Amino acid sequence: MRKLVVAGVCLVLLYCCGQTAKQPVNKAFEWQSHLSGYHFFEGALKQLQPRNGVTGYDLATPLFTDYTHKSRFIALPKDSVIRYNGAGLPEFPDSTFIIKNFAFLQPDHQLKLIETRILFKDPADHSWRVMNYLWNEAQTDAEQWISGKRVPVTFLDDNGNEHTTTYQVPNTNDCKRCHINNSILTPIGPKVRNLNFTRKGADMNQLAQFASAGILKGLPSADSIARLPVWTDSVSFSVSERARAYLDVNCAHCHIRGGDAYNTGLFLDYEHTAATPGVMKEPVSAGGGAGGLNYDVIPGDAKHSILVYRMNSTEPGTAMPELARTVIHKEGVALITQWVNGLKK
Amino acid sequence: MHKRNHIFLLAFMLVMNACMQTPENKDGYVHHLNFKPGEEAKIIEAMLSMKDSSLLQLDSGIYKFDNLSLAQLKHIRVQGAGHDKTILDFSAQTQGGEGMRVTDVNGFVIDGMTLRDSKGDLIKLNKCTDVVITNLHAIWQVSDSTSGGYAIYPVMCKRVLVENCYAQGASDAGIYVGQTDSAIVRKCKAFKNVAGCEIENTSHAQVYDNEFWGNTAGFLIFDLPDLSKRGGFVEAYNNYFHDNNERNFAKAGSFGSTWGVGNAAPGSGVVILAASDINLHHNRIINNNAAVISVVSGFFIDEKAGEKMNDHYFPIPKNIHIHDNEMQVADTFPPAMYGHHVGRILVGISQQLNAQDASRKGARLPYIIWDGITTNMLTGKTGINPDSICIQQKEQNLFVNADAAHIGKPGWKPNTDVAPFICK
Numbered sequence: 001m002r003k004l005v006v007a008g009v010c011l012v013l014l015y016c017c018g019q020t021a022k023q024p025v026n027k028a029f030e031w032q033s034h035l036s037g038y039h040f041f042e043g044a045l046k047q048l049q050p051r052n053g054v055t056g057y058d059l060a061t062p063l064f065t066d067y068t069h070k071s072r073f074i075a076l077p078k079d080s081v082i083r084y085n086g087a088g089l090p091e092f093p094d095s096t097f098i099i100k101n102f103a104f105l106q107p108d109h110q111l112k113l114i115e116t117r118i119l120f121k122d123p124a125d126h127s128w129r130v131m132n133y134l135w136n137e138a139q140t141d142a143e144q145w146i147s148g149k150r151v152p153v154t155f156l157d158d159n160g161n162e163h164t165t166t167y168q169v170p171n172t173n174d175c176k177r178c179h180i181n182n183s184i185l186t187p188i189g190p191k192v193r194n195l196n197f198t199r200k201g202a203d204m205n206q207l208a209q210f211a212s213a214g215i216l217k218g219l220p221s222a223d224s225i226a227r228l229p230v231w232t233d234s235v236s237f238s239v240s241e242r243a244r245a246y247l248d249v250n251c252a253h254c255h256i257r258g259g260d261a262y263n264t265g266l267f268l269d270y271e272h273t274a275a276t277p278g279v280m281k282e283p284v285s286a287g288g289g290a291g292g293l294n295y296d297v298i299p300g301d302a303k304h305s306i307l308v309y310r311m312n313s314t315e316p317g318t319a320m321p322e323l324a325r326t327v328i329h330k331e332g333v334a335l336i337t338q339w340v341n342g343l344k345k
Numbered sequence: 346m347h348k349r350n351h352i353f354l355l356a357f358m359l360v361m362n363a364c365m366q367t368p369e370n371k372d373g374y375v376h377h378l379n380f381k382p383g384e385e386a387k388i389i390e391a392m393l394s395m396k397d398s399s400l401l402q403l404d405s406g407i408y409k410f411d412n413l414s415l416a417q418l419k420h421i422r423v424q425g426a427g428h429d430k431t432i433l434d435f436s437a438q439t440q441g442g443e444g445m446r447v448t449d450v451n452g453f454v455i456d457g458m459t460l461r462d463s464k465g466d467l468i469k470l471n472k473c474t475d476v477v478i479t480n481l482h483a484i485w486q487v488s489d490s491t492s493g494g495y496a497i498y499p500v501m502c503k504r505v506l507v508e509n510c511y512a513q514g515a516s517d518a519g520i521y522v523g524q525t526d527s528a529i530v531r532k533c534k535a536f537k538n539v540a541g542c543e544i545e546n547t548s549h550a551q552v553y554d555n556e557f558w559g560n561t562a563g564f565l566i567f568d569l570p571d572l573s574k575r576g577g578f579v580e581a582y583n584n585y586f587h588d589n590n591e592r593n594f595a596k597a598g599s600f601g602s603t604w605g606v607g608n609a610a611p612g613s614g615v616v617i618l619a620a621s622d623i624n625l626h627h628n629r630i631i632n633n634n635a636a637v638i639s640v641v642s643g644f645f646i647d648e649k650a651g652e653k654m655n656d657h658y659f660p661i662p663k664n665i666h667i668h669d670n671e672m673q674v675a676d677t678f679p680p681a682m683y684g685h686h687v688g689r690i691l692v693g694i695s696q697q698l699n700a701q702d703a704s705r706k707g708a709r710l711p712y713i714i715w716d717g718i719t720t721n722m723l724t725g726k727t728g729i730n731p732d733s734i735c736i737q738q739k740e741q742n743l744f745v746n747a748d749a750a751h752i753g754k755p756g757w758k759p760n761t762d763v764a765p766f767i768c769k
Contacts, residue, residue, distance in 0.1 A: 146394060147386065171389070177414075177416065180417070183417070263471070263523060265573070287493060288490055288491070316442075317438075322441050
């Protein structure tokens with residue numbers, strides 16, 4: 001009898017033991033299986049109409065991703081705010097979501113959503129996590145998707161020219177590669193200097209808008225905040241300013257000290273590098289990617305500058321950025337070409 | 346306390362103990378994953394959702410991948426059934442710089458498989474600590490400039506062991522250890538690469554018991570400017586570097602004044618460039634028919650090297666100890682060196698030596714070539730051998746100071762006097 005009791009207790013304990021893994025102790029964060037599960041948006045999901053508490057934003061100079069149209073949102077937990085912390089990244093409260101949607105403009109001029117990438121600041125350790133969601137064909141929802149995908153697409157570029165390509169949805173490690181700096185995963189886009197402009201159709205600076213909505217605190221006077229040039233605004237900014245802004249956004253997430261391309265010694269961040277980065281710098285580990293050229297940037301000679309050569313390629317091993325670009329960004333290449341050709345010899 | 350309670354307590358403790366302990370196998374890994382060919386999608390997903398302390402086993406067969414990646418993990422082992430059994434083919438790569446990318450992993454082992462035919466590098470390990478790469482074959486089946494740069498490529502890592510590996514076809518270096526602290530490369534082979542093995546801006550490296558042959562250059566120890574750390578303290582011994590006489594098929598820098606592997610002349614056995622505290626001894630360096638051992642400064646390839654000096658870069662090699670190596674060369678230069686810019690410089694040095702010294706009777710270029718650039722040019726001093734180049738070798742026709750600062754200028758006078766450089 002006693003043996004039976006002991007065996008019974010053991011069984012119960014073993015059962016509990018087996019169960020513990022399934023019962024989160026203090027409600028650890030878990031990703032939703034579908035985008036709809038977060039309730040970021042109201043109405044038909046594909047309209048991306050933010051519900052109350054979800055704020056849309058734009059960047060002065062955005063990252064190029066195969067001419068996709070992007071819409072960006074920040075969802076803050078109730079009663080919390082973003083704190084100004086200089087011109088770089090502001091301080092986001094725990095449990096912040098940053099949501100970025102990617103859509104193509106189809107030949108029929110309808111937008112088609114392809115993926116939604118989410119960053120979440122986990123209160124468990126105050127660090128950021130990444131997840132990706134792939135939109136279904138019916139455009140009714142997006143499903144959690146970690147392993148990347150190659151999706152054939154036909155789309156219109158910014159000038160209405162039609163292209164066909166195989167879009168590369170990144171896997172979650174690809175996400176980390178660009179977002180890790182010094183082993184810490186961080187958001188890239190919503191730096192204060194890149195939020196510091198007036199959005200198309202708005203009557204007020206975006207940062208001021210956030211402040212007046214009460215979601216951004218500690219903002220100093222507007223003229224004391226650095227701003228990243230708008231890469232397309234040739235009226236307000238010089239070629240050099242626009243080019244540097246473009247390189248900052250498109251390259252510097254890796255080409256920065258602590259970034260994924262730290263080993264190359266080529267640094268392209270806007271604030272902390274030389275005014276003319278890469279000038280007469282020899283490649284270190286580019287291999288065939290350098291295309292037989294000798295210097296990253298040769299003043300006055302874009303044609304023989306590795307930087308331009310790699311931006312102007314779609315070959316794996318040569319194309320830069322390495323990830324999330326399968327077509328050439330003609331307008332970007334044109335700007336960087338103009339900048340390099342205008343550098344004093 | 347009642348006896349029954351004791352038994353309950355004991356049972357409880359036993360069970361709880363079983364619960365608390367991680368189900369770790371005797372191999373030391375908590376999680377075990379096993380796959381076979383055809384399960385590529387599952388493998389990709391497993392790598393993306395992998396937990397710390399995982400052993401991923403890949404059974405025999407050929408696997409086709411676009412690319413693979415592991416990031417931000419601890420204690421990971423990727424285990425194949427052997428280099429001739431488990432084959433990962435990356436010929437379908439459509440984006441990215443490499444076939445397999447390992448980023449920020451602490452405690453990583455890859456063992457027993459072949460990686461082949463990626464568009465970029467074959468396996469790149471970035472910012473990893475305690476890395477073991479063993480019984481790994483990393484090859485491009487075609488050796489030309491369409492191959493990726495590096496076959497086995499740990500960079501910015503700490504404590505790396507590359508052992509029993511084979512690298513073939515790299516358009517830069519077969520085994521390349523870059524900007525790393527503490528590395529061992531041993532019992533490896535490299536064939537048909539531009540450089541068999543390159544240790545670049547890497548400190549405290551040991552390279553021994555390797556065989557590098559059939560490359561453009563056998564073994565390079567380079568320090569380059571503008572990088573995150575300085576190299577140095579490299580010891581290479583008991584290696585067999587032979588028959589490295591092939592055309593340099595590196596794309597970047599093949600022609601021009603740039604840095605890097607494009608500068609390696611066909612027929613180079615060992616090249617030390619701007620690196621310091623090197624001990625090169627007891628190697629067999631045979632039939633590398635341009636220059637058996639070259640010791641050159643950054644100024645040899647870039648007159649502006651001095652402008653790049655900082656804590657991470659010093660262009661003039663110092664404390665170079667070359668002793669007890671076995672060296673042999675053939676009677677003629679390898680044909681490929683005549684088509685290479687540094688190769689032609691070496692031919693020029695040889696011709697100049699023979700023109701200025703009839704007693705040489707047209708002898709071959711000496712075994713050890715030094716560019717003759719010393720810190721005297723920075724300090725304005727005139728000391729003999731201020732940078733402690735120390736040679737202990739028995740061969741005749743052993744050494745030439747190429748007087749590189751004056752190549753092609755009036756008064757250029759290469760000098761074969763080794764006396765100031767004999768180890769004291």
